[in-house]
Amino acid sequence: MCGIFGVIGSPTPSPDLIKRAQNSLSHRGPDTSDSISIPSITFGHTLLSIIGENPTKQPIWSRDGRGLLTFNGEIYNYLELLHNDPYLEKTCGDRKRSDTVVLLEGLRTYGTSFLQLVNGMFAFAYHDLDTGETLLVRDRLGIKPIYYSKLGGRIVFASESQAIRILTGQNFSPDPEGFYSYIRFRYPIFQRSFDRNIRQLLPGYFLRITPSGDIREESWWENNTAGGFTGTYHEAMEEVESLLYSSIEFRMRSDHDFSAFLSGGLDSSLIASIAATKKPQLDTYSIGMSCEKAFDESEYANLVANELATQHHPHYLTAGEFQDEHRAFIQGRNEPIGVPNQVALKALSRQISKTHRVVLSGEGADEIMGGYGRIFLLPHDWHLIQSRANTSRPVTQKLIELYGTHMPETWTDLFLQRYAYTSNEFAVDVLKKSGFDIVTDHHLQSVRHDVETLMESIDTDSTFNMMLIIFQKLHLPGLLSRLDAVTMAHSIEARVPYLDHRLLEFANTLPFDFKVKPKKPRLQLVDLVADEISEVYDIPKSILKDLAQDRLSKDIIDRKKLGFPIPPSLWYLPAGCHLPEELNRHLPYLCWQ
Numbered sequence: 001m002c003g004i005f006g007v008i009g010s011p012t013p014s015p016d017l018i019k020r021a022q023n024s025l026s027h028r029g030p031d032t033s034d035s036i037s038i039p040s041i042t043f044g045h046t047l048l049s050i051i052g053e054n055p056t057k058q059p060i061w062s063r064d065g066r067g068l069l070t071f072n073g074e075i076y077n078y079l080e081l082l083h084n085d086p087y088l089e090k091t092c093g094d095r096k097r098s099d100t101v102v103l104l105e106g107l108r109t110y111g112t113s114f115l116q117l118v119n120g121m122f123a124f125a126y127h128d129l130d131t132g133e134t135l136l137v138r139d140r141l142g143i144k145p146i147y148y149s150k151l152g153g154r155i156v157f158a159s160e161s162q163a164i165r166i167l168t169g170q171n172f173s174p175d176p177e178g179f180y181s182y183i184r185f186r187y188p189i190f191q192r193s194f195d196r197n198i199r200q201l202l203p204g205y206f207l208r209i210t211p212s213g214d215i216r217e218e219s220w221w222e223n224n225t226a227g228g229f230t231g232t233y234h235e236a237m238e239e240v241e242s243l244l245y246s247s248i249e250f251r252m253r254s255d256h257d258f259s260a261f262l263s264g265g266l267d268s269s270l271i272a273s274i275a276a277t278k279k280p281q282l283d284t285y286s287i288g289m290s291c292e293k294a295f296d297e298s299e300y301a302n303l304v305a306n307e308l309a310t311q312h313h314p315h316y317l318t319a320g321e322f323q324d325e326h327r328a329f330i331q332g333r334n335e336p337i338g339v340p341n342q343v344a345l346k347a348l349s350r351q352i353s354k355t356h357r358v359v360l361s362g363e364g365a366d367e368i369m370g371g372y373g374r375i376f377l378l379p380h381d382w383h384l385i386q387s388r389a390n391t392s393r394p395v396t397q398k399l400i401e402l403y404g405t406h407m408p409e410t411w412t413d414l415f416l417q418r419y420a421y422t423s424n425e426f427a428v429d430v431l432k433k434s435g436f437d438i439v440t441d442h443h444l445q446s447v448r449h450d451v452e453t454l455m456e457s458i459d460t461d462s463t464f465n466m467m468l469i470i471f472q473k474l475h476l477p478g479l480l481s482r483l484d485a486v487t488m489a490h491s492i493e494a495r496v497p498y499l500d501h502r503l504l505e506f507a508n509t510l511p512f513d514f515k516v517k518p519k520k521p522r523l524q525l526v527d528l529v530a531d532e533i534s535e536v537y538d539i540p541k542s543i544l545k546d547l548a549q550d551r552l553s554k555d556i557i558d559r560k561k562l563g564f565p566i567p568p569s570l571w572y573l574p575a576g577c578h579l580p581e582e583l584n585r586h587l588p589y590l591c592w593q
Contacts (some may be wrong), residue, residue: 002058002072003028003046003144003164003488004071006125008134008209009154013036013167022046027332028072028159028488032057041127041134043070048491050074050254050357063091066129067108072159073144074493075099076250081106081117087510088445112137112206115220119250119500123201125157132211140221140501141364142203142477145484150199151214161198162334171409172334173197176436176443183427184420186338187478190450194335203477208282221501223472226465229509236510237543240503244547247500248274251360258358258495259283261348262312264300266557267362267371270544271497273551276308283356284310287317287348304556315351317344317565325350332489338482346486353490363479364498367471368507369541370515375418375533376471379463380522381530382414398529411463412452464512472504477488510543517542535560 003025007013022033022044029046036043036059049055051074057113059070076083078099080088088105094099099120100571106114107126112135121143127134136157148157149164158164165172175196178188191199201207204221218579229236248271252258262284276282284305288298298314326343337343352359360455370376381399385407388396399407408414422430424444431593454473460465480496487494498504507515517539518525525533539545548557 002048003159003163004070004072004123004125005045005156005158005167006041006043007154007156007167008041008125008127009152009213010040012040012042017167018042018044021158021166025159026165027491031055031489034058034300036061038457040069041068043068043127047545048357048493049494050256051097051099056095056100058100060100060104062104062108063093063095063178064108067104068127068129069100069104069105069107069124071100071122071124072146073120073124073139074253074495075103075118075120075122076253077117077119078102084377091227094210112220112583115206115448119496119502121499123159127499134209136201136207136209136310137203137220138201138203139482140204140223141472141499141504143480143496143497147193147198148201148202148207150215151197155207155209155215160333161193161195164198165195166516168197170197174436176431177446179434179436180427180431180443181339181447182336182445183430184422184424185478186421187481189447189478200477201474220271223469223504223508225464226458226460226469226508227511227513229506229514233514233543236514237546239506240543241547243503243506244497245274247497247503248360249278250500251497252278253493254358256357257283257355258360259285259352259356260310260360261362262286262301262310264302264304264556265362265559266541266548266552267365267498268423269304269552270365270548270555271360271362272304272310273308273548276310282308282309282310283313284349285313285352285359286316286534287344289317289344300556300559304552306472307553310569313351315348316349321347329486329489335484338478342482342486345483346489349487349490349492353492355505358490358491358493358495359487361483361494361496362498363483363496364476364504364542365541367468367476368498368504369544370512371541372471373516373538373540376464376467376512376516376540377530377534378414378418378467380490380525380533382411382463384526384529385414392527395527396527398532402529402531410453412448415455416451418450462512464516465508468512468515469508514543516540 004020018035030047031047031049033046034057043059045058047055059068061068081102088109091105091109092101114231122139123144123146126136127137136146136148145159146157147164148155148162149168151168156164156167163454173196175192175194177193177397178192181189181192191202193200205217208216208218234361252275260275260282261268262272263286272284286298286301302314322343325347329343329346366372384395384399388399408417455470458469460466483494519537525537545557
């Protein structure tokens with residue numbers, strides 16, 4: 001797990017700029033750093049060693065000296081790739097103990113088709129001397145970040161946007177669309193970032209840069225379909241169990257001891273229960289709120305740890321530590337946090353870094369197995385809205401209470417109204433008060449248009465399943481970006497077993513009722529809105545809960561989802577907080593005094 005950066009095109013950055021870019025990413029790779037410059041190409045790297053007795057220093061040349069790679073991530077199935085391909089194994093030679101080498105030689109031998117065989121999380125740049133082309137590639141689900149900027153005839157890329165600004169010499173330039181989507185959804189969605197000059201590469205895409213400077217963005221993995229499974233619920237559960245076991249085994253591959261987050265919720269507890277069967281005395285970590293016990297869930301984590309006999313390490317967050325971590329995060333990244341619990345996870349990552357480099361995390365279970373019951377049931381409300389002329393008076397009144405007298409006219413309007421954390425009017429008001437005097441209707445419509453285009457691209461006969469794919473493509477990248485930011489701030493590699501692409505692809509074939517199991521026929525619930533049905537007349541993540549029956553206590557399995565609450569009193573930075581000048585100038589509301 002590492003930090004990567006580079007420049008494609010001329011002129012070559014100076015040694016001083018390269019060194020400064022490396023330093024800005026040193027928390028992502030504290031072990032060693034290096035760079036390679038050839039005409040029109042500069043690749044840089046900072047290394048956090050996880051796999052390999054002798055860590056592979058990067059950037060790295062292929063065996064024939066014609067391919068150059070700088071790589072951030074892990075290829076979990078690199079041993080299987082070698083075993084199934086004698087030619088690849090021979091090509092890797094005595095360097096085959098490295099997943100980096102397997103990726104490099106696989107690309108050199110098979111080109112981008114090799115990506116279809118890879119199971120892992122990654123973001124990398126690959127240059128082919130034979131064709132003169134350069135590829136920037138991001139993994140299927142966006143677990144690892146990669147940002148890029150077009151500047152004249154050059155492409156500048158990096159794991160974090162700050163390194164790009166160093167290499168380009170450009171100042172922070174706030175993006176109205178990025179900040180608008182941040183205020184409404186808690187993160188810049190799709191390709192946007194907080195900086196108008198910097199874009200994110202979409203998950204499952206690569207950027208192809210030709211020797212002439214032409215740039216083409218291409219999809220190498222699609223996730224637009226749902227449904228098709230014809231087996232029984234029991235057969236589906238068996239396959240999910242098999243895939244989850246395989247995923248966790250892959251993500252336990254490490255030459256450094258690994259650990260697991262343990263919140264006391266279903267998702268992390270199920271992962272820990274399986275990992276503990278493979279590794280006795282598994283180290284688990286939880287964080288609690290010492291300042292406000294009403295928000296402290298650590299007792300549930302302690303309960304699971306006792307059940308599984310893990311080596312448990314609870315950490316109790318104080319108000320002062322929260323404020324210190326909050327300030328350090330914003331000043332280090334020059335970006336606002338997305339949610340307050342990012343700060344708590346950053347503090348926990350600091351504790352883990354004292355003894356471990358790898359942690360298993362539960363992100364993705366809600367998005368693939370139906371954990372957000374109220375919003376995943378929006379198609380139910382949409383049906384009621386469309387048929388409200390024939391709907392009973394009590395239900396009509398409930399809809400008015402939820403959506404107002406002027407109810408959503410389109411499916412996109414309904415989704416945005418329930419998914420967004422703030423209204424359009426509030427977001428625009430905040431932007432204008434924060435110095436954005438160039439917010440236009442075009443910016444707002446651009447965000448809406450992208451959401452609408454995503455919804456139209458999904459091919460499924462179930463609007464309920466469509467909701468899960470929307471969350472996988474819209475919501476999940478934001479969660480993963482936050483996880484990467486807080487763990488890599490302290491040189492911790494977070495691995496997410498629920499997001500093995502094999503498990504996600506299978507889960508998407510399943511009927512929605514397998515994932516959110518109704519307790520009574522949905523046709524009998526027409527007098528209720530989604531908020532009244534969720535977790536009362538159905539069972540979210542039912543397959544995972546059934547898998548946990550023999551592994552975890554009912555107190556854990558049947559807990560309602562809380563979403564890692566943080567006391568509101570801790571959300572605010574103390575007086576005297578000094579944000580980076582340009583951020584404070586454009587968004588002063590982020591530094592509550």
